[in-house]
Amino acid sequence: MPRASQFLRTVQHFWQKTCQVVLDGFYPRLCRHCEVLLPHEAPRQGVGAWFCGTCQQDMEATTAPYCSVCGEMFSGAMTEAFRCQNCTGHRVAYDFAVAGYQISEPVREVIHRYKYGRDLSLRAALADLLLPALEDPRLASEDLRRWLLVPVPLHFSRQIWRGFNQSWELCRQISQRTGIPAAQSLSRQTRTVAQAHLQRRKRLANLRGAFALSHRFSWRPPQELKGRNILLVDDVLTTGATAHECAKVLKQQAGVEKVVVITAARG
Structure with a gap:
């Protein structure tokens, strides 16, 4: 059972990441101030999900x-x-x-x-x-x-x-x-x-x-x-x-x- 649960979590994480990549391809995430493209590794929550690093410095x-x-x-x-x-x-x-x-x-x-x-x-x-x-x-x-x-x-x-x-x-x-x-x-x-x-x-x-x-x-x-x-x-x-x-x-x-x-x- 523990191995099965671990496997399910791995599959769920994989599909979640895959869906995020696909969505980012169709709907690129842009900085809401300067509109530069946010990197894929940018946070999905918090201020970093809305602003690029340069704008956050300001x-x-x-x-x-x-x-x-x-x-x-x-x-x-x-x-x-x-x-x-x-x-x-x-x-x-x-x-x-x-x-x-x-x-x-x-x-x-x-x-x-x-x-x-x-x-x-x-x-x-x-x-x-x-x-x-x-x-x-x-x-x-x-x-x-x-x-x-x-x-x-x-x-x-x-x-x-x-x-x-x-x-x-x-x-x-x-x-x-x-x-x-x-x-x-x-x-x-x-x-x-x-x-x-x-x-x-x-x-x-x-x-x-x-x-x-x-x-x-x-x-x-x-x-x-x-x-x-x-x-x-x-x-x-x-x-x-x-x-x-x-x-x-x-x-x-x-x-x-x-x-x-x-x-x-x-x-």
């Missing part, structure tokens, strides 16, 4: 030291938790934010193609960029399967134009891989002007009142959210204004205990 994974609030990285030796200059003196509704990667040209390009090029196939690549955020030491002692993944919502008109909510698609990917439940607990009430070129103060003013609990929760406090810990999911965090407004609604209106923002990139 990408910076989030590593300590970084701001204990917004996750912005700093060079040099830090022996204790600290707030960056942008977070000092500001109160935010979320507990802290952490990204899998810092923004770089390969990461920025993939996010842009995902959101504005409507390339839904990139959701798995963005999920692989985000997943390292769950390894933050502040989450190490948590049973994250008892938490809840909640996406930053899109206004319905923008979602119709785009065809999907990029944050919800990331939630679905992460939930499938980790077993953490996910729910669309927030809705966007107003279509705000584009945030990209606004400063933090103007972003906050632009977003004030833009978010609410989703309609199925509107008539009573949602019991499934009260006292829960939330992982608020988005593709990129810049000033944190959007995350702040979402966390404020979750805590004030739903009685959420804790909100941690996780993103693929820190802008």
Whole structure:
């Protein structure tokens, strides 16, 4: 029996490798940034499955030291938790934010193609960029399967134009891989002007009142959210204004205990 099992595993491994070679012949794997052909031995999972070695050298994974609030990285030796200059003196509704990667040209390009090029196939690549955020030491002692993944919502008109909510698609990917439940607990009430070129103060003013609990929760406090810990999911965090407004609604209106923002990139 042991020899038979070993033989079956060998055959299974052989056919798996054969199928991969055949599929790579029909559908070559390309770097999702520079589109160079990936070698056959490139990983089938993780960041190496989506980016070539050269592009990976231009990408910076989030590593300590970084701001204990917004996750912005700093060079040099830090022996204790600290707030960056942008977070000092500001109160935010979320507990802290952490990204899998810092923004770089390969990461920025993939996010842009995902959101504005409507390339839904990139959701798995963005999920692989985000997943390292769950390894933050502040989450190490948590049973994250008892938490809840909640996406930053899109206004319905923008979602119709785009065809999907990029944050919800990331939630679905992460939930499938980790077993953490996910729910669309927030809705966007107003279509705000584009945030990209606004400063933090103007972003906050632009977003004030833009978010609410989703309609199925509107008539009573949602019991499934009260006292829960939330992982608020988005593709990129810049000033944190959007995350702040979402966390404020979750805590004030739903009685959420804790909100941690996780993103693929820190802008």
